[in-house]
Amino acid sequence: PAANIGVVGLAVMGSNLARNLASREGNTVAVYNRSRSKTDELVAEHPEAEFVPAFSYEEFAASLQKPRTAIIMVKAGGPTDAVIDSLMDVFEPGDIIIDGGNSLFTDTIRREKAVRERGFNFVGMGVSGGEEGALLGPSLMPGGPDEAWVTLGPILRSIAAVAEGEPCVTHVGHDGAGHFVKMVHNGIEYADMQLIAEAYDLIRRGTGKSPAEIADVFAEWNRGELESYLIEITAEVLRQTDAATGQPLVDVVVDEAGAKGTGAWTVQTALDLGVPVSGIAEATFARSLSSHREQRDVSGGLPGPAEDAFTVADADAFIEQVRLALYASKIVAYSQGFDEIRAGAAQYGWTIDLGAISRIWRGGCIIRAQFLNRIADAYAAEPELPVLLTAPYFVEALGRAQDAWRDIVATAAAAGIPSPAFSSSLAYYDGLRARRLPAALIQGQRDFFGAHTYKRIDKPGTFHTLWSADRTEVEAEDTH
């Protein structure tokens, strides 16, 4: 057999990944797609690439060297299960089946178990970077057995993006670990995008600058500590003029944000794990609020500050405050995301190197940013760091930013400008800092209506107050 790696599913992601693989020294790539036309097109349009086209699963299996290694890039869900079953019919034990789609990590855990029981290796791999990443170098988050990594590691290292000389791929952990980390990546992406959008909105409404002028602000920010792909493309989008109307493009686009569901998965999973990813949650809810057009239409008359009543006296000073608020909120969003990965690893029994995750996100993926080097440094200094934002670099940055952050959240509230991600990030920060939280009162309420008991600060044990009798305190069994 000629091919050392195969790709099943040749839509945009699969064909670009196949081309990326074929462009690397030493790779010959078997390609298969359910409908023949995509395979024919790919092979015809890229004579430079060493493809071995297959038109049945049998041909596909026959064209692959052992252990056979195949990456599936088809629609997540049922189609992925169908392709896995078809591959198991024609592959042999020891072969490696990789799902590169955006699968939910719990599906990956289920599939890994089923595939392993039949003697195959299964890898669930998060792929970030969209079409361009797949073609030129994605960030790859594979999870699966160590045995598969021996064969797969060198191939994946050859196609991944490179950041600071390191390929953006690491063996994340077992079974669903890779897809879990990809899910949290997308959640952080939601938070980052929402924070940038809030910053833009505040600057636009506070200073009256045009989108093109604000593009210059973002381009400037992209030369400093906020340097990142998302800041860079924000400037590009804001600078774009609509050909049809001559208006800034951002003013003719309908203001209802779409979502494919990975942000929601991140939040749902965080709720199950009990991890407060409030920045990601607010970003996800902000998208859903934006798309509830009917509710927005009937709510426009609600009382509040007039839309055009807000102007700042010193635009440059205000913009700098917004920049600091954005940076501080971004630190919180990433800290929360890494907290979710830590909690997921503990829950599902994965060993995940958080520093390695921050390093493989430095290239190829949507949240790539200079900032990730600071996270890598933090975990290098303290691998078991319980709260990322308590690393010395971030403490210093938050110290620099917090006055501005508070001013911006207060200003936005007074002006009636929604800033859910800025303000929830600040509330999280202050919640972590607080010596005492009103959670003590909640424990009292819970004990009052449900005899849920409470602990005392001054002695061990579990207690209950006899609220409906003489209100004396009794020691209680901790059964609730």
Ligand code: NDP
């Ligand atoms: P799509 O998600 O649009 O899926 C289309 C592909 O799935 C086609 O090759 C199609 O074959 C195949 N397919 C659908 N149903 C079946 C089935 N029952 N049996 C066999 N094949 C089937 O393609 P994309 O390239 O956009 O994405 C591929 C995967 O990568 C998805 O899981 C996606 O979530 C993920 N992903 C996408 C990113 C992106 O930016 N687009 C980024 C990262 C991951 P046919 O031609 O015969 O219809």
